[in-house]
Amino acid sequence: MATNTVLLQVNNLRTYFSTEEGIVRAVDGISFTIHEGERFGVVGESGSGKSVSALSIMRLIEPPAGNIATGEIIYKGRNLLELDDESMRRVRGGEIAMIFQDPMTALNPVYTVGNQLIETITLHQRVSKDEAFDIGVSALNDVQIPNPKERMKDYPHQLSGGMRQRVMIAMGLSCNPSLLIADEPTTALDVTTQAQILDLMLHLAEDRDTAVMLITHDLGVVAGFCDTIQVMYGGRLAERGTTDEIFSETYHPYTGGLLGAMTRLDEVRAERLYSIKGAPPSLINPGIGCRFAARCDFVTERCHKETPLPREISPNHWAACHYAPDLDLARVKREEAVG
Secondary structure (H helix, E strand, C coil), X not given: CCCXXXXXXXXXXXXXXXXXXXXXXXXXXXXXXXXXXXXXXXXXXXXXXXXXXXXXXXXXXXXXXXXXXXXXXXXXXXXXXXXXXXHHHHHECCCEEEECCCHHHHCCCCCCHHHHHHHHHHHHCCCCHHHHHHHHHHHHHHCCCCCHHHHCCCCHHHCCHHHHHHHHHHHHHCCCCCEEEEECCCCCCCHHHHHHHHHHHHHHHHHHCCEEEEEECCHHHXXXXXXXXXXXXXXXXXXXXXHHHHHHCCCCHHHHHHHXXXXXXXXXXXXXXXXXXXXXXXXXXXXCCCCCHHHCCCCCHHHHHCCCCCEEEXXXXXXXXXXXXXXXXXXXXHHHHHC
């Protein structure tokens, strides 16, 4: 259960990549806070900066191609960007663990599941290999893998996609981290297996009082999982609030577009699902103004000339829109035309 104690605080994070075409501003001034035990969802299209934010927290951005240009990543009072490599390795996996979206590439194909679990456990805990084996078997049992002792001998290709993802969860939670980052953990799975994996993560995290940062492109995934939702667009924050607030009082047109594109079992639609027009912006030369302006149904001249900064509309509900919380955006356009 989430507490009021801050576990992770990210301040003005900017992560850039050098390409032949120019500098890609993948994450461009993101700030957020995760509390102990909180389930924090990060939602957005491909290229919005979700995964790069997570990799920045883990310090897995490799120079010279990638570079964390500015910002702070404060974990339990320490700025992770100031730690030496050895200290960061102790944090990575031991205190902050990450589950990647494709377990087939995250798991080493030439080592057994058991070898990889044992290596992770012995790296972060002062235990023998025999003790690490027992911890690994217990971790596989926790993620409901049948015959866990036998599965320790298997190679990743011998397991189904759902089983491999369970192994990744077991590996991530085996050292009892304070924060688990799950980057699109159900993308390659069928719908039934997705629900099982998310439910499993939820219960295991609750049992261990582990905070979870869940990255996804699907608002439906975070609806029943997360306490807080952060919506990203073009490397920046679009909106952040509690799950109930995001679904009931949306203050950013992009979030509204995502909600409008969702299907609901309790609703029969006479019209087609809403589709957000256009494509995400280039992050090489994004220009000034709102990065969603070219796709927004309520765009005004101001949106092209001024960058909207995130502001607190109501307690703990932030939006980066010039006109939030004025939901009658059509009226705003008329007033600007007149005035």
